[in-house]
Amino acid sequence: MRWFWYASPQTFFPLAGTIARWCGVAAVLLMIVGLTIGFFVAPTDAQQGEAYRIIFIHVPAAWMSMFLYVVMACWAAVGLALNTRLSGMMAAAIAPTGALFTFIALWTGALWGRPTWGTYWVWGDPRLMSELILLFLYFGFMALHAAIEDPRRADRAAGLLAVVGVVNIPIIYYSVQWWNTLHQGASVSLTSAPKMAATMLTGMLVMAVAFWMYSIAAAMLRVRCIIRERGDASRS
Amino acid sequence: MLAAARTIVARDLRVAMRRRSDVAIALLFFVIVTSLFPLGVGAEPNQLRAIAPGVIWVAALLSSMLSLGRLFAADHADGTLEQMLLGAAPLGVTVAAKAFAHWLVSGLPLVAIAPLLALQYGLPAPLHGVLALSLLLGTPVLSLIGAIGAALTLGLRGGGVLLALLVLPLYVPVLIMGAGSVEMAAAGLGAGGQLLLLGAMLVVAAAFAPWAIAAALRISSE
Numbered sequence: 001m002r003w004f005w006y007a008s009p010q011t012f013f014p015l016a017g018t019i020a021r022w023c024g025v026a027a028v029l030l031m032i033v034g035l036t037i038g039f040f041v042a043p044t045d046a047q048q049g050e051a052y053r054i055i056f057i058h059v060p061a062a063w064m065s066m067f068l069y070v071v072m073a074c075w076a077a078v079g080l081a082l083n084t085r086l087s088g089m090m091a092a093a094i095a096p097t098g099a100l101f102t103f104i105a106l107w108t109g110a111l112w113g114r115p116t117w118g119t120y121w122v123w124g125d126p127r128l129m130s131e132l133i134l135l136f137l138y139f140g141f142m143a144l145h146a147a148i149e150d151p152r153r154a155d156r157a158a159g160l161l162a163v164v165g166v167v168n169i170p171i172i173y174y175s176v177q178w179w180n181t182l183h184q185g186a187s188v189s190l191t192s193a194p195k196m197a198a199t200m201l202t203g204m205l206v207m208a209v210a211f212w213m214y215s216i217a218a219a220m221l222r223v224r225c226i227i228r229e230r231g232d233a234s235r236s
Numbered sequence: 237m238l239a240a241a242r243t244i245v246a247r248d249l250r251v252a253m254r255r256r257s258d259v260a261i262a263l264l265f266f267v268i269v270t271s272l273f274p275l276g277v278g279a280e281p282n283q284l285r286a287i288a289p290g291v292i293w294v295a296a297l298l299s300s301m302l303s304l305g306r307l308f309a310a311d312h313a314d315g316t317l318e319q320m321l322l323g324a325a326p327l328g329v330t331v332a333a334k335a336f337a338h339w340l341v342s343g344l345p346l347v348a349i350a351p352l353l354a355l356q357y358g359l360p361a362p363l364h365g366v367l368a369l370s371l372l373l374g375t376p377v378l379s380l381i382g383a384i385g386a387a388l389t390l391g392l393r394g395g396g397v398l399l400a401l402l403v404l405p406l407y408v409p410v411l412i413m414g415a416g417s418v419e420m421a422a423a424g425l426g427a428g429g430q431l432l433l434l435g436a437m438l439v440v441a442a443a444f445a446p447w448a449i450a451a452a453l454r455i456s457s458e
Binding site for chain 2: 133137140143144147156164165167168171172178
Protein backbone atom coordinates (compact mmCIF):
# COMPACT_ATOMS: atom_id res chain seq x y z
CA MET A 1 0.00 0.00 0.00
CA ARG A 2 1.26 3.44 -0.80
CA TRP A 3 0.03 5.19 2.32
CA PHE A 4 2.42 8.04 1.97
CA TRP A 5 1.35 8.66 -1.61
CA TYR A 6 -1.77 10.25 -0.17
CA ALA A 7 0.16 12.20 2.49
CA SER A 8 0.62 14.95 -0.03
CA PRO A 9 -2.26 17.44 -0.21
CA GLN A 10 -1.99 17.43 -4.00
CA THR A 11 -2.67 13.73 -4.40
CA PHE A 12 -5.14 13.60 -1.53
CA PHE A 13 -7.34 16.33 -2.98
CA PRO A 14 -9.18 14.19 -5.60
CA LEU A 15 -9.40 11.23 -3.19
CA ALA A 16 -11.00 13.48 -0.59
CA GLY A 17 -13.62 14.48 -3.14
CA THR A 18 -14.47 10.85 -3.88
CA ILE A 19 -14.65 9.90 -0.21
CA ALA A 20 -16.80 12.93 0.56
CA ARG A 21 -19.27 12.03 -2.18
CA TRP A 22 -19.74 8.40 -1.13
CA CYS A 23 -19.83 9.12 2.60
CA GLY A 24 -22.27 11.96 2.01
CA VAL A 25 -24.64 9.66 0.13
CA ALA A 26 -24.27 6.98 2.82
CA ALA A 27 -24.93 9.55 5.54
CA VAL A 28 -28.19 10.69 3.94
CA LEU A 29 -29.46 7.13 3.36
CA LEU A 30 -28.51 5.93 6.84
CA MET A 31 -30.04 8.99 8.45
CA ILE A 32 -33.33 8.34 6.66
CA VAL A 33 -33.28 4.71 7.85
CA GLY A 34 -32.18 5.62 11.38
CA LEU A 35 -34.73 8.38 11.86
CA THR A 36 -37.50 6.19 10.44
CA ILE A 37 -36.65 3.48 12.96
CA GLY A 38 -36.28 6.05 15.71
CA PHE A 39 -39.45 8.01 15.11
CA PHE A 40 -41.88 5.44 13.69
CA VAL A 41 -40.72 1.87 14.34
CA ALA A 42 -39.27 1.98 17.85
CA PRO A 43 -41.86 1.47 20.59
CA THR A 44 -42.90 4.25 22.94
CA ASP A 45 -40.97 4.17 26.20
CA ALA A 46 -43.11 3.14 29.17
CA GLN A 47 -41.65 5.74 31.52
CA GLN A 48 -40.54 8.61 29.34
CA GLY A 49 -43.21 8.52 26.65
CA GLU A 50 -42.32 9.99 23.26
CA ALA A 51 -39.75 12.37 24.71
CA TYR A 52 -37.10 9.69 24.82
CA ARG A 53 -36.91 9.60 21.00
CA ILE A 54 -34.42 12.44 21.06
CA ILE A 55 -31.77 9.95 22.18
CA PHE A 56 -31.57 8.76 18.57
CA ILE A 57 -29.83 12.05 17.88
CA HIS A 58 -28.47 12.86 21.30
CA VAL A 59 -26.49 9.71 22.10
CA PRO A 60 -24.77 9.30 18.71
CA ALA A 61 -23.94 13.03 18.72
CA ALA A 62 -22.38 12.72 22.17
CA TRP A 63 -20.34 9.70 21.05
CA MET A 64 -19.14 11.56 17.97
CA SER A 65 -18.26 14.69 19.93
CA MET A 66 -15.81 12.80 22.13
CA PHE A 67 -14.55 10.46 19.43
CA LEU A 68 -13.85 13.31 17.00
CA TYR A 69 -11.74 15.11 19.60
CA VAL A 70 -9.56 12.01 19.94
CA VAL A 71 -9.31 11.66 16.16
CA MET A 72 -8.41 15.33 15.88
CA ALA A 73 -5.73 14.97 18.56
CA CYS A 74 -4.35 11.89 16.78
CA TRP A 75 -4.02 13.81 13.52
CA ALA A 76 -2.43 16.67 15.44
CA ALA A 77 0.04 14.30 17.09
CA VAL A 78 0.91 12.73 13.73
CA GLY A 79 1.39 16.22 12.33
CA LEU A 80 3.68 17.22 15.18
CA ALA A 81 5.68 14.02 15.04
CA LEU A 82 6.07 13.54 11.29
CA ASN A 83 5.73 17.18 10.28
CA THR A 84 3.30 16.33 7.49
CA ARG A 85 1.19 19.15 6.10
CA LEU A 86 -1.95 17.13 5.54
CA SER A 87 -2.25 15.99 9.18
CA GLY A 88 -2.60 19.53 10.44
CA MET A 89 -5.16 20.25 7.74
CA MET A 90 -7.16 17.18 8.78
CA ALA A 91 -7.14 18.26 12.43
CA ALA A 92 -8.31 21.73 11.47
CA ALA A 93 -11.00 20.24 9.21
CA ILE A 94 -12.39 17.96 11.92
CA ALA A 95 -12.64 20.61 14.66
CA PRO A 96 -15.80 22.44 13.47
CA THR A 97 -17.67 19.14 13.00
CA GLY A 98 -16.64 18.04 16.48
CA ALA A 99 -17.79 21.32 17.97
CA LEU A 100 -21.08 20.99 16.07
CA PHE A 101 -21.74 17.53 17.52
CA THR A 102 -20.79 18.71 21.01
CA PHE A 103 -23.26 21.53 20.68
CA ILE A 104 -25.98 19.21 19.33
CA ALA A 105 -25.37 16.80 22.21
CA LEU A 106 -25.71 19.60 24.76
CA TRP A 107 -28.75 21.12 23.09
CA THR A 108 -30.69 17.89 22.60
CA GLY A 109 -29.68 16.86 26.11
CA ALA A 110 -31.24 20.03 27.47
CA LEU A 111 -34.42 19.43 25.45
CA TRP A 112 -34.57 15.86 26.72
CA GLY A 113 -33.82 16.92 30.29
CA ARG A 114 -36.74 19.30 30.47
CA PRO A 115 -39.56 16.70 30.27
CA THR A 116 -37.65 13.88 32.02
CA TRP A 117 -35.58 15.58 34.70
CA GLY A 118 -37.78 18.67 34.93
CA THR A 119 -34.89 20.98 34.19
CA TYR A 120 -32.84 22.02 31.17
CA TRP A 121 -29.51 21.91 32.91
CA VAL A 122 -28.06 20.05 35.89
CA TRP A 123 -24.76 21.37 37.17
CA GLY A 124 -24.13 18.21 39.11
CA ASP A 125 -23.94 15.74 36.24
CA PRO A 126 -20.33 14.96 35.26
CA ARG A 127 -21.30 14.15 31.69
CA LEU A 128 -22.93 17.52 31.17
CA MET A 129 -19.98 19.36 32.63
CA SER A 130 -17.40 17.35 30.68
CA GLU A 131 -19.33 17.93 27.48
CA LEU A 132 -19.46 21.66 28.15
CA ILE A 133 -15.74 21.78 28.81
CA LEU A 134 -15.17 19.73 25.67
CA LEU A 135 -17.04 22.42 23.74
CA PHE A 136 -14.71 25.04 25.23
CA LEU A 137 -11.70 22.94 24.23
CA TYR A 138 -12.97 22.79 20.63
CA PHE A 139 -13.53 26.55 20.66
CA GLY A 140 -10.03 27.08 22.05
CA PHE A 141 -8.55 24.96 19.27
CA MET A 142 -10.44 26.82 16.57
CA ALA A 143 -9.75 30.25 18.08
CA LEU A 144 -6.02 29.58 18.34
CA HIS A 145 -5.95 28.25 14.79
CA ALA A 146 -7.79 31.31 13.52
CA ALA A 147 -5.59 33.75 15.45
CA ILE A 148 -2.33 32.62 13.85
CA GLU A 149 -1.83 33.83 10.32
CA ASP A 150 0.89 31.48 9.14
CA PRO A 151 -1.05 28.25 8.45
CA ARG A 152 1.85 25.92 9.27
CA ARG A 153 2.43 27.56 12.62
CA ALA A 154 -1.33 27.55 13.24
CA ASP A 155 -1.49 23.81 12.57
CA ARG A 156 1.37 23.05 14.91
CA ALA A 157 0.30 25.36 17.74
CA ALA A 158 -3.34 24.26 17.66
CA GLY A 159 -2.14 20.66 17.34
CA LEU A 160 -0.13 20.93 20.52
CA LEU A 161 -3.17 22.38 22.26
CA ALA A 162 -5.29 19.45 21.06
CA VAL A 163 -2.77 16.95 22.42
CA VAL A 164 -2.63 18.76 25.78
CA GLY A 165 -6.44 18.78 25.78
CA VAL A 166 -6.80 15.08 25.11
CA VAL A 167 -4.54 14.30 28.07
CA ASN A 168 -6.76 16.50 30.21
CA ILE A 169 -10.14 15.09 29.20
CA PRO A 170 -10.04 12.02 31.49
CA ILE A 171 -8.72 14.15 34.37
CA ILE A 172 -11.54 16.64 33.83
CA TYR A 173 -14.14 13.88 33.64
CA TYR A 174 -13.07 12.19 36.87
CA SER A 175 -12.56 15.40 38.79
CA VAL A 176 -16.05 16.53 37.84
CA GLN A 177 -17.37 13.16 38.94
CA TRP A 178 -15.71 13.48 42.35
CA TRP A 179 -16.89 17.04 42.62
CA ASN A 180 -20.41 15.78 42.00
CA THR A 181 -20.23 13.11 44.71
CA LEU A 182 -18.94 15.74 47.08
CA HIS A 183 -21.87 18.06 46.53
CA GLN A 184 -24.73 15.63 46.41
CA GLY A 185 -25.55 12.25 45.08
CA ALA A 186 -26.76 12.40 41.50
CA SER A 187 -30.49 12.97 41.74
CA VAL A 188 -30.91 11.56 38.29
CA SER A 189 -28.87 8.94 36.58
CA LEU A 190 -28.80 7.60 33.07
CA THR A 191 -27.04 4.42 34.07
CA SER A 192 -30.04 3.10 35.94
CA ALA A 193 -32.25 3.50 32.89
CA PRO A 194 -34.35 0.45 32.02
CA LYS A 195 -33.10 -2.04 29.46
CA MET A 196 -33.46 -0.86 25.93
CA ALA A 197 -35.60 -2.58 23.33
CA ALA A 198 -33.64 -4.10 20.45
CA THR A 199 -35.18 -1.75 17.88
CA MET A 200 -34.12 1.26 19.94
CA LEU A 201 -30.55 0.02 20.00
CA THR A 202 -30.66 -0.65 16.25
CA GLY A 203 -31.95 2.84 15.56
CA MET A 204 -29.25 4.37 17.72
CA LEU A 205 -26.47 2.37 16.09
CA VAL A 206 -27.71 3.22 12.59
CA MET A 207 -27.75 6.88 13.54
CA ALA A 208 -24.24 6.58 14.97
CA VAL A 209 -22.97 5.16 11.66
CA ALA A 210 -24.84 7.90 9.81
CA PHE A 211 -23.12 10.55 11.93
CA TRP A 212 -19.79 8.86 11.24
CA MET A 213 -20.42 9.10 7.53
CA TYR A 214 -21.53 12.70 7.86
CA SER A 215 -18.40 13.57 9.87
CA ILE A 216 -16.12 11.98 7.29
CA ALA A 217 -17.91 13.72 4.43
CA ALA A 218 -17.88 17.11 6.17
CA ALA A 219 -14.22 16.79 7.15
CA MET A 220 -13.25 15.78 3.61
CA LEU A 221 -15.14 18.71 2.07
CA ARG A 222 -13.53 21.05 4.57
CA VAL A 223 -10.06 19.68 4.00
CA ARG A 224 -10.56 20.23 0.27
CA CYS A 225 -11.39 23.87 0.98
CA ILE A 226 -8.31 24.17 3.20
CA ILE A 227 -6.08 22.62 0.53
CA ARG A 228 -7.50 25.06 -2.05
CA GLU A 229 -7.08 28.03 0.29
CA ARG A 230 -3.44 27.22 0.82
CA GLY A 231 -2.89 26.75 -2.88
CA ASP A 232 -1.76 23.14 -2.64
CA ALA A 233 -4.22 21.68 -5.12
CA SER A 234 -2.37 22.73 -8.26
CA ARG A 235 -2.31 19.31 -9.92
CA SER A 236 -5.98 18.42 -9.70
CA MET B 237 21.64 22.57 34.55
CA LEU B 238 20.63 23.58 38.05
CA ALA B 239 22.88 26.60 37.82
CA ALA B 240 21.07 27.70 34.68
CA ALA B 241 17.70 27.23 36.38
CA ARG B 242 18.86 29.17 39.42
CA THR B 243 20.16 32.00 37.24
CA ILE B 244 16.87 32.28 35.39
CA VAL B 245 14.80 32.27 38.56
CA ALA B 246 17.05 34.93 40.10
CA ARG B 247 16.90 37.03 36.94
CA ASP B 248 13.11 36.81 36.63
CA LEU B 249 12.69 37.73 40.28
CA ARG B 250 14.98 40.70 39.82
CA VAL B 251 13.01 41.83 36.77
CA ALA B 252 9.79 41.43 38.74
CA MET B 253 11.19 43.48 41.62
CA ARG B 254 12.08 46.27 39.19
CA ARG B 255 8.44 46.34 38.12
CA ARG B 256 6.85 45.89 41.49
CA SER B 257 3.58 47.49 40.39
CA ASP B 258 2.84 44.56 38.07
CA VAL B 259 3.07 42.13 40.96
CA ALA B 260 0.94 44.38 43.14
CA ILE B 261 -1.72 44.71 40.44
CA ALA B 262 -2.27 40.96 40.20
CA LEU B 263 -2.55 40.72 43.98
CA LEU B 264 -4.87 43.70 44.15
CA PHE B 265 -7.02 42.13 41.45
CA PHE B 266 -7.33 39.00 43.58
CA VAL B 267 -8.44 41.04 46.61
CA ILE B 268 -10.87 43.18 44.62
CA VAL B 269 -12.56 40.24 42.89
CA THR B 270 -13.12 38.46 46.19
CA SER B 271 -14.54 41.62 47.75
CA LEU B 272 -16.97 42.07 44.88
CA PHE B 273 -18.75 38.78 45.52
CA PRO B 274 -20.45 39.75 48.82
CA LEU B 275 -21.71 42.88 47.05
CA GLY B 276 -23.18 40.72 44.33
CA VAL B 277 -24.67 37.84 46.28
CA GLY B 278 -25.57 39.60 49.53
CA ALA B 279 -24.06 39.76 53.00
CA GLU B 280 -25.74 36.70 54.51
CA PRO B 281 -22.89 35.16 56.61
CA ASN B 282 -23.82 31.51 56.13
CA GLN B 283 -24.07 31.87 52.38
CA LEU B 284 -20.76 33.70 52.24
CA ARG B 285 -19.12 31.00 54.32
CA ALA B 286 -20.46 28.40 51.89
CA ILE B 287 -19.17 30.11 48.75
CA ALA B 288 -15.87 31.37 50.20
CA PRO B 289 -13.58 28.52 49.03
CA GLY B 290 -14.98 28.64 45.51
CA VAL B 291 -14.80 32.42 45.27
CA ILE B 292 -11.24 32.58 46.55
CA TRP B 293 -10.17 29.81 44.21
CA VAL B 294 -11.83 31.35 41.15
CA ALA B 295 -10.23 34.69 41.97
CA ALA B 296 -6.85 32.97 42.31
CA LEU B 297 -7.37 31.32 38.93
CA LEU B 298 -8.14 34.63 37.23
CA SER B 299 -5.38 36.50 38.99
CA SER B 300 -2.79 33.90 38.07
CA MET B 301 -4.00 33.99 34.47
CA LEU B 302 -3.81 37.78 34.36
CA SER B 303 -0.04 37.78 34.77
CA LEU B 304 0.59 34.94 32.29
CA GLY B 305 0.70 37.30 29.33
CA ARG B 306 3.94 38.79 30.63
CA LEU B 307 5.60 35.42 31.19
CA PHE B 308 7.37 35.28 27.82
CA ALA B 309 6.31 38.55 26.14
CA ALA B 310 9.18 40.77 27.29
CA ASP B 311 11.81 38.10 26.60
CA HIS B 312 10.26 37.56 23.19
CA ALA B 313 10.31 41.28 22.40
CA ASP B 314 13.97 41.91 23.28
CA GLY B 315 15.38 38.69 21.86
CA THR B 316 16.25 37.03 25.17
CA LEU B 317 13.92 34.17 24.36
CA GLU B 318 15.81 33.37 21.18
CA GLN B 319 19.02 33.15 23.17
CA MET B 320 17.30 30.79 25.59
CA LEU B 321 16.15 28.62 22.69
CA LEU B 322 19.69 28.55 21.30
CA GLY B 323 21.43 28.29 24.66
CA ALA B 324 23.17 25.24 26.05
CA ALA B 325 20.76 24.71 28.95
CA PRO B 326 17.91 22.29 28.08
CA LEU B 327 14.84 24.31 27.13
CA GLY B 328 12.64 22.24 29.42
CA VAL B 329 14.70 23.28 32.43
CA THR B 330 14.69 26.90 31.31
CA VAL B 331 10.93 27.09 30.95
CA ALA B 332 10.36 25.18 34.18
CA ALA B 333 12.50 27.78 35.92
CA LYS B 334 10.51 30.57 34.31
CA ALA B 335 7.22 28.98 35.37
CA PHE B 336 8.59 28.59 38.89
CA ALA B 337 9.59 32.26 38.96
CA HIS B 338 6.12 33.17 37.73
CA TRP B 339 4.63 31.18 40.57
CA LEU B 340 6.90 32.84 43.14
CA VAL B 341 5.75 36.23 41.91
CA SER B 342 2.06 35.57 41.21
CA GLY B 343 1.10 32.43 43.15
CA LEU B 344 2.92 32.67 46.43
CA PRO B 345 1.52 36.10 47.38
CA LEU B 346 -1.99 34.66 46.88
CA VAL B 347 -1.18 31.81 49.26
CA ALA B 348 -0.01 34.34 51.82
CA ILE B 349 -3.02 36.62 51.59
CA ALA B 350 -5.75 33.98 51.19
CA PRO B 351 -6.16 33.30 54.97
CA LEU B 352 -6.91 36.99 55.45
CA LEU B 353 -9.68 36.85 52.85
CA ALA B 354 -10.95 33.61 54.39
CA LEU B 355 -11.19 35.50 57.68
CA GLN B 356 -13.26 38.19 55.97
CA TYR B 357 -15.61 35.55 54.67
CA GLY B 358 -15.96 34.12 58.15
CA LEU B 359 -14.37 30.74 57.51
CA PRO B 360 -13.44 29.04 60.79
CA ALA B 361 -9.73 29.20 61.65
CA PRO B 362 -8.81 25.51 61.03
CA LEU B 363 -9.92 25.89 57.41
CA HIS B 364 -7.49 28.76 56.78
CA GLY B 365 -4.59 26.34 56.83
CA VAL B 366 -6.35 23.94 54.46
CA LEU B 367 -7.13 26.79 52.07
CA ALA B 368 -3.54 28.03 52.13
CA LEU B 369 -2.21 24.51 51.65
CA SER B 370 -4.55 23.83 48.72
CA LEU B 371 -3.44 27.09 47.10
CA LEU B 372 0.20 26.22 47.78
CA LEU B 373 -0.22 22.94 45.92
CA GLY B 374 -2.60 24.20 43.25
CA THR B 375 -1.20 27.54 42.09
CA PRO B 376 2.06 26.02 40.73
CA VAL B 377 -0.10 23.79 38.53
CA LEU B 378 -1.87 26.92 37.28
CA SER B 379 1.48 28.51 36.43
CA LEU B 380 2.68 25.39 34.60
CA ILE B 381 -0.51 24.86 32.58
CA GLY B 382 -0.83 28.57 31.97
CA ALA B 383 2.70 28.74 30.63
CA ILE B 384 1.68 26.34 27.84
CA GLY B 385 -1.06 28.75 26.83
CA ALA B 386 1.25 31.75 27.17
CA ALA B 387 3.81 30.08 24.92
CA LEU B 388 1.18 29.17 22.32
CA THR B 389 -0.29 32.68 22.15
CA LEU B 390 3.10 34.41 22.12
CA GLY B 391 3.07 37.45 19.87
CA LEU B 392 -0.52 37.07 18.71
CA ARG B 393 -2.99 39.91 18.41
CA GLY B 394 -5.63 39.73 21.14
CA GLY B 395 -3.48 37.17 22.92
CA GLY B 396 -4.89 37.95 26.35
CA VAL B 397 -8.48 36.96 25.68
CA LEU B 398 -7.38 33.99 23.61
CA LEU B 399 -5.16 32.86 26.48
CA ALA B 400 -8.19 32.83 28.78
CA LEU B 401 -10.13 30.66 26.33
CA LEU B 402 -7.24 28.21 26.06
CA VAL B 403 -6.25 27.76 29.68
CA LEU B 404 -9.43 28.22 31.72
CA PRO B 405 -10.97 24.87 30.61
CA LEU B 406 -7.70 23.17 31.53
CA TYR B 407 -7.81 24.79 34.98
CA VAL B 408 -11.08 23.07 35.87
CA PRO B 409 -9.63 20.02 37.69
CA VAL B 410 -7.39 22.21 39.84
CA LEU B 411 -10.34 24.42 40.75
CA ILE B 412 -12.51 21.44 41.67
CA MET B 413 -9.87 19.81 43.84
CA GLY B 414 -8.71 23.08 45.39
CA ALA B 415 -12.10 24.38 46.41
CA GLY B 416 -13.25 20.83 47.13
CA SER B 417 -10.51 20.27 49.71
CA VAL B 418 -11.71 23.21 51.78
CA GLU B 419 -15.33 22.13 51.48
CA MET B 420 -14.44 18.61 52.55
CA ALA B 421 -12.62 19.97 55.57
CA ALA B 422 -15.60 22.23 56.33
CA ALA B 423 -17.90 19.20 56.21
CA GLY B 424 -15.62 17.46 58.69
CA LEU B 425 -14.59 14.76 56.23
CA GLY B 426 -10.91 15.59 56.06
CA ALA B 427 -9.24 17.25 53.12
CA GLY B 428 -6.47 14.66 52.73
CA GLY B 429 -7.75 12.99 49.57
CA GLN B 430 -8.29 16.21 47.67
CA LEU B 431 -4.94 17.62 48.75
CA LEU B 432 -3.16 14.45 47.70
CA LEU B 433 -4.85 14.63 44.31
CA LEU B 434 -3.72 18.25 43.99
CA GLY B 435 -0.22 17.08 44.83
CA ALA B 436 -0.49 14.38 42.18
CA MET B 437 -1.58 16.98 39.62
CA LEU B 438 1.41 19.09 40.59
CA VAL B 439 3.79 16.16 40.08
CA VAL B 440 2.27 15.29 36.71
CA ALA B 441 2.25 18.92 35.58
CA ALA B 442 5.83 19.46 36.73
CA ALA B 443 6.92 16.38 34.81
CA PHE B 444 5.09 16.97 31.53
CA ALA B 445 4.22 20.66 31.23
CA PRO B 446 7.82 21.88 30.68
CA TRP B 447 8.05 19.56 27.70
CA ALA B 448 4.84 21.00 26.23
CA ILE B 449 5.90 24.58 27.02
CA ALA B 450 9.22 24.04 25.27
CA ALA B 451 7.49 22.57 22.21
CA ALA B 452 5.04 25.48 22.14
CA LEU B 453 7.85 28.03 22.37
CA ARG B 454 9.69 26.36 19.49
CA ILE B 455 6.50 26.52 17.41
CA SER B 456 5.85 30.16 18.32
CA SER B 457 9.33 31.41 17.56
CA GLU B 458 10.02 29.61 14.30
